[in-house]
Amino acid sequence: xxxxxxxxxxxxxxxxxxxxxxxxxxxxxxxxxxxxxxxxxxxxxxxxxxxxxxxxxxxxxxxxxxxxxxxxxxxxxxxxxxxxxxxxxxxxxxxxxxxxxxxxxxxxxxxxxxxxxxxxxxxxxxxxxxxxxxxxxxxxxxxxxxxxxxxxxxxxxxxxxxxxxxxxxxxxxxxxxxxxxxxxxxxxxxxxxxxxxxxxxxxxxxxxxxxxxxxxxxxxxxxxxxxxxxxxxxxxxxxxxxxxxxxxxxxxxxxxxxxxxxxxxxxxxxxxxxxxxxxxxxxxxxxxxxxxxxxxxxxxxxxxxxxxxxxxxxxxxxxxxxxxxxxxxxxxxxxxxxxxxxxxxxxxxxxxxxxxxxxxxxxxxxxxxxxxxxxxxxxxxxxxxxxx
Ligand SMILES: *Cc1c(COP(=O)(O)O)cnc(C)c1O
Numbered sequence: 001x002x003x004x005x006x007x008x009x010x011x012x013x014x015x016x017x018x019x020x021x022x023x024x025x026x027x028x029x030x031x032x033x034x035x036x037x038x039x040x041x042x043x044x045x046x047x048x049x050x051x052x053x054x055x056x057x058x059x060x061x062x063x064x065x066x067x068x069x070x071x072x073x074x075x076x077x078x079x080x081x082x083x084x085x086x087x088x089x090x091x092x093x094x095x096x097x098x099x100x101x102x103x104x105x106x107x108x109x110x111x112x113x114x115x116x117x118x119x120x121x122x123x124x125x126x127x128x129x130x131x132x133x134x135x136x137x138x139x140x141x142x143x144x145x146x147x148x149x150x151x152x153x154x155x156x157x158x159x160x161x162x163x164x165x166x167x168x169x170x171x172x173x174x175x176x177x178x179x180x181x182x183x184x185x186x187x188x189x190x191x192x193x194x195x196x197x198x199x200x201x202x203x204x205x206x207x208x209x210x211x212x213x214x215x216x217x218x219x220x221x222x223x224x225x226x227x228x229x230x231x232x233x234x235x236x237x238x239x240x241x242x243x244x245x246x247x248x249x250x251x252x253x254x255x256x257x258x259x260x261x262x263x264x265x266x267x268x269x270x271x272x273x274x275x276x277x278x279x280x281x282x283x284x285x286x287x288x289x290x291x292x293x294x295x296x297x298x299x300x301x302x303x304x305x306x307x308x309x310x311x312x313x314x315x316x317x318x319x320x321x322x323x324x325x326x327x328x329x330x331x332x333x334x335x336x337x338x339x340x341x342x343x344x345x346x347x348x349x350x351x352x353x354x355x356x357x358x359x360x361x362x363x364x365x366x367x368x369x370x371x372x373x374x375x376x377x378x379x380x381x382x383x384x385x386x387x388x
Pocket of ligand 1: 102103104105107133134135136185189190218219220221246247
């Protein structure tokens, strides 16, 4: 029986059967179980920051697993302290860290911090963005503005009011002195890599300051160099009250983080939250290797090359390019992203049909100029194949 058939037999159908079974990788290159080679221009959904099998990541993880793999939170260990300190240094703002294992768990921590704040201040509801994505567990799902994945699992414990993303006036109307917190992505990832209009995050900061609502920046997809900055909010010139991280932080190892700045970092009391695996030494060692090896100058030059190359392609199926850094969507003139994904696969490139009219491109942050040029040289033919 093929691996695909066995997958279908053994697994719940929530993912369907993915189109490629990957066996191994090296840098931006991956090979499937049949030995076919691809250039990975999706990086495990903007997660494999250092590409595959990066020597520094391999060494850090191997060393740590051979030293001590797990302590639980009954005991502390040096890698978690080093990682928290390093993140706070990069953030350059006084804060406190909680480690989880995934994006949705990082947001659950943010959600619980906000609940504590809401109870203390006598506030009653959250605001989040339409089409926003914050994760699949019940708290994070309640903040997710996609009715198709949210509604069937309601009702949810807290009232969440949704506003159109990027509309500062709508945000201002929705956020009153009764609002606990505003959850926003600095650029919406799952919605199609949609950056907000200029000034939106500054406006959100002002609205939260004037009403006392907490601003929660979900940077699970946008941080760790993805936009050419360590954190997207730094480019926007705004510090949130709470920040959540995951995806790119571990370079493929599961880790999430929730960081509270100022007063928001002091909301949890002893016993309020926890995770057996959160801050696991191996995951922390991986994240430290990522932070030591992401080269922001390289990300900026690579993303400029990729973006200008894509923008110079003239093709009837290609309407435009949007996004930030090495985190782009090619927007199609027709809903043919599934065809683009499969034509790309046939041509030896992995991309992601994110929305019917948007193809996500998020290569590892170590992608080379030659690899980008190869992709750019082939993309017009991929589009033509998809348009057939
Ligand atoms: C991926 C993602 C999440 C969820 O992360 P998981 O690790 O899949 O739980 C939450 N928010 C954003 C913005 C994401 O991109």
